[in-house]
Amino acid sequence: MTTSDDVVVKAVGLKRLYPITKGILFKKKIGEVRAVDGVDLQLLRGETLALVGESGCGKSTTGRLLMGLEPADGGSISVLGDDLAELNSRQMRAKRRDIQMILQDPYTSLNPRMNVATIVGEPFAIHPEALAGRSRSEAVRELMDRVGLDPSMVNRYPHQFSGGQRQRIGVARALALRPQIIVADEPVSALDVSVQAQVMNLLLDLQQEMGLSYVFVSHDLAVVRQIADRISVMYLGRIVETGEAGSVYAAPAHPYTSALLSAAPIPDPAAQAERERIKLSGELPDPADPPSGCRFRTRCWKAQELCAREEPDLVALSPSHSVACHFPETPDDAN
Amino acid sequence: MATELLRVEDLQVEFVTRDGVARAVNSVSFSVAPGETVAVLGESGSGKSVTAQAIMGILDTPPARIAGGSIQLLGRELVGLPEDQYRTIRGEQIAMIFQDALSALNPVTAVGKQIAEMFRIHRDASKKDAKDHAIQVMTQVGIPAAASRYDSYPHEFSGGMRQRAMIAMMIALKPQVLIADEPTTALDVTIQAQIIELLQQLQSETDMGLILITHDLGVVAEVADHITVMYAGRTMEEGPVDEIYRSTAHPYTRGLLQSIPTIHSAEGRLPAIPGLPPSLFALPEGCAFHPRCPISQDQCRQGAAPDLVEVADRHRSRCWYAEEVMCSDNLR
Numbered sequence: 037m038t039t040s041d042d043v044v045v046k047a048v049g050l051k052r053l054y055p056i057t058k059g060i061l062f063k064k065k066i067g068e069v070r071a072v073d074g075v076d077l078q079l080l081r082g083e084t085l086a087l088v089g090e091s092g093c094g095k096s097t098t099g100r101l102l103m104g105l106e107p108a109d110g111g112s113i114s115v116l117g118d119d120l121a122e123l124n125s126r127q128m129r130a131k132r133r134d135i136q137m138i139l140q141d142p143y144t145s146l147n148p149r150m151n152v153a154t155i156v157g158e159p160f161a162i163h164p165e166a167l168a169g170r171s172r173s174e175a176v177r178e179l180m181d182r183v184g185l186d187p188s189m190v191n192r193y194p195h196q197f198s199g200g201q202r203q204r205i206g207v208a209r210a211l212a213l214r215p216q217i218i219v220a221d222e223p224v225s226a227l228d229v230s231v232q233a234q235v236m237n238l239l240l241d242l243q244q245e246m247g248l249s250y251v252f253v254s255h256d257l258a259v260v261r262q263i264a265d266r267i268s269v270m271y272l273g274r275i276v277e278t279g280e281a282g283s284v285y286a287a288p289a290h291p292y293t294s295a296l297l298s299a300a301p302i303p304d305p306a307a308q309a310e311r312e313r314i315k316l317s318g319e320l321p322d323p324a325d326p327p328s329g330c331r332f333r334t335r336c337w338k339a340q341e342l343c344a345r346e347e348p349d350l351v352a353l354s355p356s357h358s359v360a361c362h363f364p365e366t367p368d369d370a371n
Numbered sequence: 372m373a374t375e376l377l378r379v380e381d382l383q384v385e386f387v388t389r390d391g392v393a394r395a396v397n398s399v400s401f402s403v404a405p406g407e408t409v410a411v412l413g414e415s416g417s418g419k420s421v422t423a424q425a426i427m428g429i430l431d432t433p434p435a436r437i438a439g440g441s442i443q444l445l446g447r448e449l450v451g452l453p454e455d456q457y458r459t460i461r462g463e464q465i466a467m468i469f470q471d472a473l474s475a476l477n478p479v480t481a482v483g484k485q486i487a488e489m490f491r492i493h494r495d496a497s498k499k500d501a502k503d504h505a506i507q508v509m510t511q512v513g514i515p516a517a518a519s520r521y522d523s524y525p526h527e528f529s530g531g532m533r534q535r536a537m538i539a540m541m542i543a544l545k546p547q548v549l550i551a552d553e554p555t556t557a558l559d560v561t562i563q564a565q566i567i568e569l570l571q572q573l574q575s576e577t578d579m580g581l582i583l584i585t586h587d588l589g590v591v592a593e594v595a596d597h598i599t600v601m602y603a604g605r606t607m608e609e610g611p612v613d614e615i616y617r618s619t620a621h622p623y624t625r626g627l628l629q630s631i632p633t634i635h636s637a638e639g640r641l642p643a644i645p646g647l648p649p650s651l652f653a654l655p656e657g658c659a660f661h662p663r664c665p666i667s668q669d670q671c672r673q674g675a676a677p678d679l680v681e682v683a684d685r686h687r688s689r690c691w692y693a694e695e696v697m698c699s700d701n702l703r
Contacts, residue, residue: 240640299561300560
């Protein structure tokens, strides 16, 4: 059974609102975007939790909230047992040693005027205690070796590397302080397929070697398949389905999850022709003005009058699989 | 009706730089028939986008130059065509949509007006007619309430809508050939599916030829009739889509197919292609793919690159061991 020791990140009722303002000098709030609106999640030691959804669903904001990069407007986050809201800035800084981030775009997330030694070594400038007696250059070389970069390239600049290599630099930087938790925000979506696989494999290997826990933010259910132990599907700031990866893929319960799975391309013309696709009409509604009741109802083919009236709660279908839908899919629907 | 809309024959594009001459496209040939979708597949740096730019006549020259070969559109030679004549072809007969619609659209002009401009410039339409036509194509590409969105600016559109707006602009004059350079890469999967469907629907309405430039084998499986796989500027394999997927005849294509994650694949490690594509300034001797190839032999590492040889009807592969690769179906 899960003990509290195994929970490395726990978020309850997480909220993040962005005000919409009007006026230049005298800003007046005319509305708000509820980017994250009541998200609960729990990350266990050594596991990967995938946050999946379309752009604008709040998955990246959730990642940033977990990192303490943005203040939450409601709810609480505890990382390794400490409530982030109660930490002062010095304690928060120490906490960041345990939780690090890998960003999506390896082209803009690396300073073009710093060489690899400076980029990967920068965390040690902030946390010299993490060096533990080694010299900084020694530590940087070790890290480069670990992520599959030739340590002799330590004096090169980001533009001298390919996209995949740059992402490895980003991974090395994230690993420098030996964190226990890594929030990876779309770490491979900017890469070519063949390189994507290399970076995914690297992340899997590092997780095994170092016992890392990942929050993996992605819009692509196919990419997440390789790495996720559990999946939380987000839509307009809320988690609509969460569960063990195997169970979510085999028997998606929320219509939105089914639609996402059915939209994922299959690299096989015959299989592609055979399968029935669920076409999701329209796009994400305006997050400043979400639909009443179930937020997905405007694009849902199963929506009924009840869905407009009442917002469904996240209800457990089994101990490891919950869904927020009035009319969840049953395994029979899938066939 | 012509059987071929566009024929690219033995196309060679070079980049002349301080570091030397890089051959970005090295004798690539393919053709597109009405209603046909040809996918040009490859990783960054494979030369696929340069091929598209060469066809559109929008290469940066210099440093790029077309060093040889021909591009024929409806029998007319495009290589060496003066810019003023090219301008009448672009948009009218051949058009291109890009990955990033936000940077392809003018941010300070209303979307509708940009589409209407196509009719103003190419068709000499009156302002009113141009606007009517623009609203009509906007509706055709599935922009809801097109008339009221005519005056919206690109930043007021979502990613998917922007892509639709760009498609509207490019199909406005009903070109016979449409080139789509990574049209769905920047989009969410659900929107991706919508855009692909839109392209297919437009194609069936107008019978245009579609050239899909992409690195995404998933999208290709869905829409392409014919595939050309490029690597380091060369065609490594080409053939009808089912042939390529069912009886892959090149280790590079096989590697690409294996490295795609799917919702059905097993958990854990994917068989990635090791290493990186070579620099065009320092191509390996022999077969350009040999340093990353799981089955390379001495023959692959030296001498000339293998030729593109036919392995089945209309299916060609540039590999000394094409037959062996085709027979070993245990890999997939």
